[in-house]
Amino acid sequence: DAKTTQPTSMDCAEGRAANLPCNHSTISGNEYVYWYRQIHSQGPQYIIHGLKNNETNEMASLIITEDRKSSTLILPHATLRDTAVYYCIVRAPNTGNQFYFGTGTSLTVIP
């Protein structure tokens, strides 16, 4: 699976959009981009995933660049409950289904 690079930490003002970047310059054509988050003392939570097109669900939006070498997770209106560690993972199908988590980005939403 391709390696990802994320900033160690970020701050965001409550009510503003939180934009979390992820670089995956060695991504292969069949690898998907997944985002998870882990709120303190809880298990990781699936947020969203995509292959080429931008994706949106009730939690967030995922913007993938045309060359697929990077992506951005957008939380449109961050709340204090969005304070968590956010993991970006790239993974190909049919590779045993396992996810390998890196160190992620620690997002702090400030009142």
Add this chain to the structure above:
Amino acid sequence: DAGVIQSPRHEVTEMGQEVTLRCKPISGHNSLFWYRQTMMRGLELLIYFNNNVPIDDSGMPEDRFSAKMPNASFSTLKIQPSEPRDSAVYFCASTLGSVNYGYTFGSGTRLTVV
């Protein structure tokens, strides 16, 4: 749906004792994963099962660790004998096994070996 259920939530045991962690995956999910999380090493995949069969246990740290999945609704992770360095939060996760599904994690078991 009750989600992935792990028990116990907290476990404190003495070094040398046997510890058994339990997991009930979401009904209908055919893949199950055990992860361990520590401050030093982050989230580590220990082992995963597809259709109750262990597929990859290369992440299991030592022979002291073993995992079983006797049926589709139950899995155990056993440590025997336990050591202080095994102290961590152990997570279980399940999925339908397709690329279009993410994992659902349990709340974890916090293990402390003294």
